[in-house]
Amino acid sequence: MSRKKIIAGNWKMNTTVEEAAALAKDVAAVVGSVSDVDVAVCPPYVNLMAVAEAIKGSNVKLGAQDVHWEAKGAFTGKVSCAMLKSIGVTYVIIGHSEQRQYFGETNETVNKKTKAALAASLLPIVCVGETLDERNGGKMDAVIDAQVRGGFEGISAADAAKCVVAYEPVWAIGTGVTATSAQANEAHIFIRKILTELFGKETADTIRIQYGGSMKPDNAKELLSMSDVDGGLIGGAALKASDFAGIVQPK
Numbered sequence: 001m002s003r004k005k006i007i008a009g010n011w012k013m014n015t016t017v018e019e020a021a022a023l024a025k026d027v028a029a030v031v032g033s034v035s036d037v038d039v040a041v042c043p044p045y046v047n048l049m050a051v052a053e054a055i056k057g058s059n060v061k062l063g064a065q066d067v068h069w070e071a072k073g074a075f076t077g078k079v080s081c082a083m084l085k086s087i088g089v090t091y092v093i094i095g096h097s098e099q100r101q102y103f104g105e106t107n108e109t110v111n112k113k114t115k116a117a118l119a120a121s122l123l124p125i126v127c128v129g130e131t132l133d134e135r136n137g138g139k140m141d142a143v144i145d146a147q148v149r150g151g152f153e154g155i156s157a158a159d160a161a162k163c164v165v166a167y168e169p170v171w172a173i174g175t176g177v178t179a180t181s182a183q184a185n186e187a188h189i190f191i192r193k194i195l196t197e198l199f200g201k202e203t204a205d206t207i208r209i210q211y212g213g214s215m216k217p218d219n220a221k222e223l224l225s226m227s228d229v230d231g232g233l234i235g236g237a238a239l240k241a242s243d244f245a246g247i248v249q250p251k
């Protein structure tokens with residue numbers, strides 16, 4: 001089964017509008033004509049429009065870092081799917097571990113957001129992953145199982161096929177400690193097994209599973225060579241166009 005790789009930069013809470021536009025221009029210059037890998041950048045909300053402009057005419061797609069599930073109304077601070085759609089957003093990261101850790105994201109809210117995004121024709125990047133304590137305590141499989149089943153509850157196979165899953169072990173995010181390629185692949189195979197139970201093999205085989213957590217130009221090639229690692233969700237290394245390019249096209 002060959003799945004087109006997808007590399008997305010999660011800029012997190014970094015970049016002013018000038019910095020975002022400049023970085024996006026640089027990204028478009030170095031990887032904007034790549035067509036054998038899907039490439040996306042996910043700047044902070046306030047920089048989405050400037051980045052949309054900067055990547056116009058390139059193959060780089062725009063992603064957001066979160067979304068609210070309600071369509072509109074009294075939800076101070078929140079942004080809807082229709083708002084994202086109206087400015088050219090393609091992907092939306094949902095359930096990032098930082099959202100789960102610091103902002104009360106649960107499997108249930110991940111599910112609501114995923115359904116809302118799909119209904120609005122946004123492509124969800126659904127994040128899952130265990131903490132170090134969970135891994136060391138032998139709870140890794142149960143945690144990931146609950147995150148995948150909870151996140152995808154009530155979603156059809158046809159809709160699931162539009163989603164990307166990002167496996168981001170919390171202990172590898174921003175720490176410089178990467179999961180080994182074997183650890184990553186093992187987790188991805190486990191996630192695909194759950195997706196197979198939920199949606200059948202044909203659909204599960206088409207869903208791309210990204211790895212995220214200290215992915216860099218010098219470890220990208222090995223990680224991306226694994227059977228079930230279908231791309232990367234990149235934090236720190238996405239903030240420098242040359243590093244990001246070195247992951248999109250690793251040497």
Ligand code: 13P
Pocket residue numbers: 010096168172173174175176212213214215233234235236237
């Ligand atoms: P780092 O690449 O900085 O470890 O971040 C990974 C991540 O959280 C991407 O969403």
